Amino acid sequence: MTRVGLFETHWQSRPIAFGRSNEPVRKTGESLTDRASVGGPVCNAVYRVAHEWAYSRFVTSVAAVSHHGDAVAVELCHTWRITRTANGALDFARWAPLEQTWQNVAASALPDLPLFGSGGRPELAKRLIDDACTWYVNAAGEALRLSMSDFMREACGFDSAIRLAADVLKQDRVRHKIRFEPLSSAGAVAGAALWSLIDRDHLKAVCRIHSRPMVQDYAVVAAHDAGVRRVSDEHPNLLPLLREIPPTQWNDPNLFAHYRWKEATIAPVRTGRRAIAAVIHERSTLRIAKANDGWVVAENRSHCNAAPHAVLNSIRPRVASAYTTAERESSHGQEG
Structure with a gap:
């Protein structure tokens, strides 16, 4: 019935x-x-x-x-x-x-x-x-x-x-x-x-972390809201890097301190994601990432053998929200 x-x-x-x-x-x-x-x-x-x-x-x-x-x-x-x-x-x-x-x-x-x-x-x-x-x-x-x-x-x-x-x-x-x-x-x-399950405040952060977000990604962000807000307030350009970092570490106040990233083997990244740490292991490169756009690092982690500055400067710095908007418009265009 x-x-x-x-x-x-x-x-x-x-x-x-x-x-x-x-x-x-x-x-x-x-x-x-x-x-x-x-x-x-x-x-x-x-x-x-x-x-x-x-x-x-x-x-x-x-x-x-x-x-x-x-x-x-x-x-x-x-x-x-x-x-x-x-x-x-x-x-x-x-x-x-x-x-x-x-x-x-x-x-x-x-x-x-x-x-x-x-x-x-x-x-x-x-x-x-x-x-x-x-x-x-x-x-x-x-x-x-x-x-x-x-x-x-x-x-x-x-x-x-x-x-x-x-x-x-x-x-x-x-x-x-x-x-x-x-x-x-x-x-x-x-x-x-x-x-009907989505909260707009959480959605903004999800779209800055993931270019093609899933409901599962939204759930992780909503469950670790305090950590996401901390990174958003202190290092907003590095929000895209959070998808490579275990959520349990997002609320660490020293998450993006240089000593955590100076060696790829100790960087706070997910298993199998050492390439991203290799890209930003230098202090100056980490400063560039913080000042410009974490998307550049997150999207180019496979080029870890290249010089860090070359990787970061190979793409003109873009604001993460603008990048996400462009990606979304592109996906809508493909769907139509």
């Missing part, structure tokens, strides 16, 4: 309803006929279980929004839930089909959720449905895997069966969605729902 949510639209004279968050959208097995065979015994078993889960969770309902006091919750395909708490932080949860409950997860457990156009609205809707189907197939496959020996899994081509079940389920659910609503409309609904 589909429950009417905040709004509904009509496409080809068929009502499309969006269920409210935290409400059951369909009873398991409701109007669910036996599925035709899609492969071997393992593939069929996994597909039927995953299809029932995807059907009962109504994964083709791409987005649902609900308000609880000062908190806002967005459910994506009734499989992932993002909640903006009263203090502006984002919490993430994912539906566990075996336990039939929500489980808190890290932001990385969610699909990529761009804040600005990346592939267009239809691609966003399709990716959400595809990822939801993949999650249910993998959950069903893992439950079956535990009951089989290594020999049995290898003999029946277990991994190939799982991939086939996922492909068929994704095609089935996307095709079902297109019958009732265009993917562009569904993607627009999902985009609008995601933006």
Whole structure:
């Protein structure tokens, strides 16, 4: 049974309803006929279980929004839930089909959720449905895997069966969605729902740190607001470098002191990001970066073998906000 949510639209004279968050959208097995065979015994078993889960969770309902006091919750395909708490932080949860409950997860457990156009609205809707189907197939496959020996899994081509079940389920659910609503409309609904979680003050910092920000990037900035504000007040041109630095260090008052950067091996950067430290290890180069634009360093960290001054002066200094605006206009142009 589909429950009417905040709004509904009509496409080809068929009502499309969006269920409210935290409400059951369909009873398991409701109007669910036996599925035709899609492969071997393992593939069929996994597909039927995953299809029932995807059907009962109504994964083709791409987005649902609900308000609880000062908190806002967005459910994506009734499989992932993002909640903006009263203090502006984002919490993430994912539906566990075996336990039939929500489980808190890290932001990385969610699909990529761009804040600005990346592939267009239809691609966003399709990716959400595809990822939801993949999650249910993998959950069903893992439950079956535990009951089989290594020999049995290898003999029946277990991994190939799982991939086939996922492909068929994704095609089935996307095709079902297109019958009732265009993917562009569904993607627009999902985009609008995601933006209901966004605080403009945090968004400014996110856009200065990331040229193509994701909701996951926004969540990190919102969770470490004090550190971001410190860097913004003291070294605003170095905000783009924060994406190369672990967030737990952002609030360090000595984060951009020269002694922290004079050697690449001790620089406060993420694992595998030593190149950026090699570019600005000299005191004079660090001063140039602080005075001009951190984008130059962040975008050219692969040229660590070049002379630091040459790297920094190879691109005319630009204000980070202007650079971000240009990038955003460019991405919108490509989308259109």
